[in-house]
Amino acid sequence: MSSRRREAEFEDFYRTTWAHLFRVAYGVAGDRALAEDALQSAYAKAYAAWGRVQAAEQPEAYVCRMAVNEVLNVLRRPWFRVERATDDPQPGATPSHEADTVERDAVWRAVQTLAPRQRAVIVLRYYEGLSEAEIARTLGCSPGTVKSQAHAALATLRTHDLAVLPAGDLA
Amino acid sequence: MSTDQLSRALTDHLEGVAPPPLDLADVRARGGRFRRRRRLMVAGVTAGAVAAATFAFFHLADRAADVIRPQTEVAVPGGFDVTNGLRAVFSPSTRLFLGDTSVPIKGEDFFWLDTDAAASSYGVLYTDTDGTIQLLEPTGVARPLAEGGRVPGEAHPTIKVDPATDLAAWMTYDGGEPTLEVYDLAEDETVASTAPECMGDCDALVIDAISDGRVLLRGEAGTLAWTWASEDQEWMPLAGPATRFADVQNKVALYDGGRPTRLPDGWRAVKGPVDGLLTHDGAHVVAWDRVLPSTLPDGEPIRLDDVGAIFFTVDTDGSVLAATLDDPSEAFDCDVVTGTCEKYAEVPPGGGDPQFPGTDM
Numbered sequence: 001m002s003s004r005r006r007e008a009e010f011e012d013f014y015r016t017t018w019a020h021l022f023r024v025a026y027g028v029a030g031d032r033a034l035a036e037d038a039l040q041s042a043y044a045k046a047y048a049a050w051g052r053v054q055a056a057e058q059p060e061a062y063v064c065r066m067a068v069n070e071v072l073n074v075l076r077r078p079w080f081r082v083e084r085a086t087d088d089p090q091p092g093a094t095p096s097h098e099a100d101t102v103e104r105d106a107v108w109r110a111v112q113t114l115a116p117r118q119r120a121v122i123v124l125r126y127y128e129g130l131s132e133a134e135i136a137r138t139l140g141c142s143p144g145t146v147k148s149q150a151h152a153a154l155a156t157l158r159t160h161d162l163a164v165l166p167a168g169d170l171a
Numbered sequence: 172m173s174t175d176q177l178s179r180a181l182t183d184h185l186e187g188v189a190p191p192p193l194d195l196a197d198v199r200a201r202g203g204r205f206r207r208r209r210r211l212m213v214a215g216v217t218a219g220a221v222a223a224a225t226f227a228f229f230h231l232a233d234r235a236a237d238v239i240r241p242q243t244e245v246a247v248p249g250g251f252d253v254t255n256g257l258r259a260v261f262s263p264s265t266r267l268f269l270g271d272t273s274v275p276i277k278g279e280d281f282f283w284l285d286t287d288a289a290a291s292s293y294g295v296l297y298t299d300t301d302g303t304i305q306l307l308e309p310t311g312v313a314r315p316l317a318e319g320g321r322v323p324g325e326a327h328p329t330i331k332v333d334p335a336t337d338l339a340a341w342m343t344y345d346g347g348e349p350t351l352e353v354y355d356l357a358e359d360e361t362v363a364s365t366a367p368e369c370m371g372d373c374d375a376l377v378i379d380a381i382s383d384g385r386v387l388l389r390g391e392a393g394t395l396a397w398t399w400a401s402e403d404q405e406w407m408p409l410a411g412p413a414t415r416f417a418d419v420q421n422k423v424a425l426y427d428g429g430r431p432t433r434l435p436d437g438w439r440a441v442k443g444p445v446d447g448l449l450t451h452d453g454a455h456v457v458a459w460d461r462v463l464p465s466t467l468p469d470g471e472p473i474r475l476d477d478v479g480a481i482f483f484t485v486d487t488d489g490s491v492l493a494a495t496l497d498d499p500s501e502a503f504d505c506d507v508v509t510g511t512c513e514k515y516a517e518v519p520p521g522g523g524d525p526q527f528p529g530t531d532m
Contacts, residue, residue, distance in 0.1 A: 014195055018193055022191070026190075027181070027185050044197075044201030047198055069361065100183075107177060107184070108180070108181070122181070126181050127181045140363045140364065142400045145400065148403075
């Protein structure tokens with residue numbers, strides 16, 4: 001395969017997956033700058049090894065895994081400070097009193113209070129739609145860890161003023 | 172709220188997030204840096220005369236000094252065969268033996284050859300001058316496995332490999348902050364990573380072992396065992412600063428100094444030399460003698476052939492490598508069941524005693 005064709009294929013991959021993967025990274029990070037930097041770094045790694053990445057596995061899953069783990073690595077560091085209040089996707093917008101919007105915002109705020117790995121599990125399951133095994137592979141941990149992180153996350157979400165969420169395993 | 176409603180709420184919120192503009196140029200620039208780093212390792216550019224390649228590269232007195240980068244390729248033309256184990260041995264500044272071949276060491280070639288490199292059945296792992304974790308594969312070409320920032324001046328970037336699982340543990344640095352990573356060499360992917368507590372000076376962290384699903388991390392305050400697959404990423408204190416774990420294999424922990432205060436379930440502690448190693452089954456100690464004492468009170472020792480060797484290590488396939496102090500030194504591969512030793516290399520004299528990468532002996 002010519003290098004020009006490879007470049008074109010990578011560019012096409014980047015353009016078609018960027019928006020969605022940014023939303024996943026942002027869901028985990030809760031910080032636009034962190035999400036963007038982690039995701040750009042992940043794409044760069046895929047670009048540097050594009051032939052291998054393209055041939056060996058799903059490139060989108062590869063980039064997602066790299067980006068999510070980069071976000072988690074940064075969030076774990078004690079010197080990292082996140083100004084979540086300033087990261088509203090529509091800053092300055094008039095708050096809506098529509099019930100759905102209020103509930104949606106409340107859910108988002110509650111999810112942002114979760115520990116990083118718990119938040120990652122929730123976003124990967126309930127936004128990205130990954131299975132327990134796929135989440136485990138993305139985060140580099142066991143399915144048992146995913147299960148317990150999800151359990152803890154849902155328990156935390158129930159303490160917020162949301163309607164009751166069921167206990168137990170990921171639905 | 173059901174989990175379906177949670178999913179809808181989360182999706183509605185995230186789908187309303189406007190992503191930043193694409194920046195393909197930035198991706199290409201970053202990716203290009205990764206590629207150039209790899210190309211330097213492959214290009215085979217010969218260095219000029221420089222200081223002998225030692226771990227001193229990392230002990231820069233002036234932290235503002237530029238990172239020293241090797242000018243030579245880190246490559247073994249034609250690759251090497253690891254069917255009989257990696258059989259890594261070298262004569263400083265002279266010659267490196269890997270598998271069934273050997274290459275001369277010139278200038279800054281193989282600058283990373285020291286006790287902090289790690290032999291594995293997938294090749295030799297080492298930390299590059301810019302903190303990148305490199306794997307010199309049997310193809311003869313080095314490939315980066317993990318990007319890292321510059322290694323702090325006093326840090327000791329040890330890499331350890333668990334021969335039972337082909338998992339490797341290492342540390343990378345970002346702005347002086349360490350990240351401990353576990354990597355599956357067989358699957359070629361990261362298994363787990365964490366930002367460890369420094370237990371004092373971050374530069375003083377050392378990985379002493381990876382075995383049985385745990386990484387043993389030593390700091391100024393003592394040694395902790397990190398169980399990366401546990402529900403809460405468990406960190407278990409094993410010992411204080413007076414204890415040093417030399418090796419862990421098959422739930423046997425070889426230690427020197429004070430007895431460990433705690434061990435994971437099923438483990439047993441055996442006191443031994445601080446620079447000793449264990450055979451892969453944890454049953455015998457490899458130190459400075461051809462007689463390998465048993466780790467069991469009533470166990471029989473293994474007696475290797477008397478070939479005059481004084482340097483010993485455990486090879487990637489579980490055999491014991493032995494080297495003499497003759498001129499040239501003779502290197503042997505010894506079977507731990509029969510004790511039979513087979514000569515596999517003559518190591519020419521050079522800038523010091525023959526050495527096995529990753530072994531403190």
